[in-house]
Amino acid sequence: MTKQPIAMALAKVVIAAAWADGHLANEEVNSLKNLLAELGQTGGHGEMALTMEDWAELDIYLYSPVGTAERRRLVAELAAVMETPEERNMALRALDRLMAADRVHTEEERKVAEEVRAALSRADAGLLSGLGALLRRSIGLPPRGAHGPNREEFLEEFLHNRVYYAVRVRLGKSPAEGLGVPAIEARKLALAGGIMATVARVNDRVDDVEREKMVQALMQGWELDRTRAEIVAEAAITESDGNLDTYILTYEFSQITSVEERLRFLDALFAVAAADGPITSEESAEISRLTTSIRLESRNFAEAKRRALGE
DSSP: OOSSHHHHHHHHHHHHHHTTTSOOOHHHHHHHHHHHHHHTTSSTTTTTOOOHHHHHHHHHHHHSOOOHHHHHHHHHHHHHHOOSHHHHHHHHHHHHHHHHSSSOOOHHHHHHHHHHHHHHHHSOHHHHHHHHHHHHHHTTOOOTTSSSOOGGGGHHHHHHOHHHHHHHHHHTSOHHHHHTSOHHHHHHHHHHHHHHHHHHGGGSSOOHHHHHHHHHHHHHHHOOOHHHHHHHHHHHHHHTTTTOOHHHHHHHHHHHSOHHHHHHHHHHHHHHHHTTSSOOHHHHHHHHHHHHHTTOOHHHHHHHHHHHHTO
């Protein structure tokens, strides 16, 4: 657990400020992570250091842009947990370091940094904990937890079903609602999309024919229309480029599907593998591993492979 709540609150505000122009390149993400790691060593004996669990939680803020309402909520929460002038000054120094970092700064980023600085500077950190909501209103900050988007409500799905979360971000609403299927089916197809994408990416890239096979499998298996199936497929392919934990994907898939569903799914995996030509030994080995991971037997793999080869 975080030794001090301010560590996470400060980290989230720093990330939100960096999102001001709606874009974070990979090098900017790495720069931010280095900055946050360095800040973790500024609190004396490492009291501000972040744990692995903290970093996992912060990833949800690095994943997609932080809008104005959500950013102001995070600033309000940071102001609420500051208990000493030293903590406030540390937060202000973190903003200064963010803006001083060797990266291109847009006008939006400068404006946001000044907005955050002004809000924190007006906050009397020594009184915040005692005066609570009254003081937060007096300095122009909204009541803690009373407004603004909070993506942490979806942290569990971000950690355990990344494709499902990616679909949520793309649709701007619940995947079940956006895809027009029951919630349990929306979770299944997101997991299925992620697993198929791992097969398609065995050769380090996903060809158009492999993408099309994924779309067809999603349309046939869950009766999605093409537009919705393409949304899921694109989310899965994007997330498969370094973000997917196949152990989590396959474990979750095995928990919410029947044996019959998983047996049919093996055919879809082989169809994806065969889309761009003969099934390679690497693709076969990956499907064999996935077969075990989704709690099926080696004979099920052998039978599905024979069907795929037309034997």
